[in-house]
Amino acid sequence: MNGVWISMIPEREGRPGPLAGLRFAVKDNIDVAGVPTTAACPDFAYLPERTAPVVRRLLDAGAVLTGKTNLDQFATGLTGARSPYGTPESVFGGGLISGGSSSGSAVAVAAGEVDFALGTDTAGxxxxxxxxxxxxxxxxxxxxxxxxGVVPACRSLDCVSVFARDVGLAARVAEVARGREPDDPWGRTGERKIGATVVYGVPGDVDFFGDEEQARAFGQARRRLGEVVEVGIGPLLEAGDLLYRGPWVAERLADLGGFLDKHPDSVLPVTRAVLESGRAFTAADAFAGMHRLRELKAWTERLFRTIDVLVLPTVGTTYTHAEIAADPIGRNLNLGRYTQFTNLLDLAAVAVPNGLTADGRPAGITFFGPAFSDDDLARVAAAWNR
Known part of the structure; x- marks a missing residue:
């Protein structure tokens, strides 16, 4: 499929283990020894000597790696339309974007080319x-x-994510892949339980950017949840705005600024514009942002003392490639409206399908929980999706 794969890897027999025989792919900002890592920028490419530990754990569990997938360049974007290697289309066709930055990984799973895939997640x-x-x-x-072994986007926020066609497999892969590494300064462990009787929080007012069909799909999901607690999400959205409209966009320059200075023409214009916008922020801006984020985190902690799980639409609307081309930055921000606060506020999340709109477009919802609620959050999402 056009624009999905960057490199293919000859299949070999997998080892015995809990993932034996399952085929997977990894986003091409994750290292596999002996296979170039490009981050969708040919002039940035390098040949890693070491396989990223998160990939190694899956191989040790018997999974079979089949290739590396396309992405929005330097994992900067949510459209899937920012790569010199092509622009994958959603498996639903109609010119719909695939979404990014983990575009190739998602399409490879949805098309049945692999059983699961690794992506990354900074803003969604x-x-x-x-x-x-x-x-x-x-x-x-x-x-x-x-x-x-992952090319940083915003190092303090980056996560490795998992795509699969059902929650059970995705959660099993994530469980196998997790674990502290001695040379990983960002590694963490912990656990937080969600009660057997789940209290769902749902916002009373959601912006679907004029998309009545997506609004209708979310309304149906809300009714399926049964009794819910209506909550406000203004502070969450404010936190999300810090990522691209605030000083966290400057964090992308901490790792990529040197390459951008030396090879400006190697970076796609829209990606370069996003990265360059980080130069407008001062150290004082960064500290002011950190202080405000701490206040917003405190609000979020109070929120999760009143609910167990927050439920939002994953995206408020969908776009075609033509619509993204007409407004690549503004519509990218719309796509991240209900995702980009997650890592800033230290939440876990599981996105699941929510059927189709009347005109055949995909809809989805996301379940959010506090940090380390991953296992119980997957249980909640699996029960709903079942």
Whole structure:
């Protein structure tokens, strides 16, 4: 399928283990020894000597790696339309974008070319492509899956994510892949339980950007949940705005600024514009952002003392490639409206399909829980999706 694969790897017999015989792919910002890592920028490419620990754990569990997949360049974007290697279309066709940045990984799973795939998620890249291709996207708590051997986007926020066609497999893969590495300064462990009787929080007012069909699909999902607690999400959205409209966009320059300075023409214009916008922020801006984020985290902690799980649409609307081309940055922000606060506020998330709209477009919802609620959150999402 056009634009999905960057490199293929000859299949070999898998080892015995809990994932024996399952075929998988990895996003091409994750290292596999002897296979170039490009991050969708040919001039950036390098040949790693070491396989990322998160991939190694899956291989040790018997899974078979088949190739590396396309992405929005430097994992900067949620559209799947920012790569020199082509632009995958959603498996639902109609010119719909696949979503990004983990575009190739999501399409490979949705098309049945692999059983599961690894992506990454900083602003929603493990969930937006899942929604736009009708599959499951698990975004673990930051640090549960090692980011050693992953090209950084925002190093303090980056997560490795998992795509599969059902929650059970995605959760099983995430469990196998998790674990602390001695050379990973961002690694974490922990556990938080969700009660057997789940209290769902759902916002009373959601912006679907004029998309009445997506609004109708979310309304149906809300009714399926039964009794819910209506909550406000303004502070969550404010936190999300810090990522691209605030000083966290400057964090992308911490790892990529040197390459951008030396090779500006090697970076796609829209990607370069996003990265360059980080230069407008000062150290004082960064500290002010950190202080405000801490206040928003405190609000979020109070929220999760009143509910167990927050439920939101994964995306408010869908776009075609033509619509993205007409407004690549503004519509990218719309796609991340209900995803980009997640890592800033240290939440876990599971995105699941929510059927189709009347005009045949995919809809999705996401279940959010506090950090380290991953196992119980997957249980809740699986029960709903079943």
């Amino acid at each position: 890249s493990g969930r937006v492509p899942a929604a736009l291709n009708g599959i499951v996207g698990v975004k673990p708590t930051r640090g549960l899956l090692s980011t050693v």
